[in-house]
Amino acid sequence: MVKNLPVVPTAKAGSLVETPTGITWRVQYPVISEKCNMCLDCTLFCPDGALIQQEGKIELILSLCKGCGICANECKENAIQMVPEYSGVQGVFR
Ligand code: SF4
Numbered sequence: 095m096v097k098n099l100p101v102v103p104t105a106k107a108g109s110l111v112e113t114p115t116g117i118t119w120r121v122q123y124p125v126i127s128e129k130c131n132m133c134l135d136c137t138l139f140c141p142d143g144a145l146i147q148q149e150g151k152i153e154l155i156l157s158l159c160k161g162c163g164i165c166a167n168e169c170k171e172n173a174i175q176m177v178p179e180y181s182g183v184q185g186v187f188r
Contacts, residue, residue, distance in 0.1 A: 114158060115142065115158065115160045116142070116155075116156055116157050116160050116161070117157055119160040119161065120156075120159055120160050120161035121161055121178065122161040122163065122176045122177060122178050123154070123156065123159055123161055123176070123177060124136075124145075124154060124161075124163070124165050124166055124175070124176055124177075125174070125175050125176075125177050126151075126152050126154070126173055126174050127173045127174070127175065129171050129172065129173035130152060130173040130174075131173070132147070132150075133170065133171075134147060135168055135169065136152065136168060136169055136174060137152065139164050139165060139168045140159075140164060140165050141162065141164065142158045142159065143155075143158060144156075144159040144160075145159075145165060161176070161179075163176045
């Protein structure tokens, strides 16, 4: 299926540094596995510019990531898994 997407992400990587939504919003975060083929789709779909290509791999800017999971949903290789921020005993903090 061909998607009609803009060429650039909705937010340029690093442009939201002064409004780090990730700090208060995020309850899960993406972990990128070695299956990543560097197609860069995740960097285009991330609404917050939290994923950038750096030194031959995808880096996550955690302060910008709000944990929406769009990157994991759009990854064709299933190379991105969403992981809970806190995975300890439930009921203590939630
Ligand atoms: S979870 Fe959402 S905000 Fe975080 S990197 Fe993925 S698409 Fe961007």
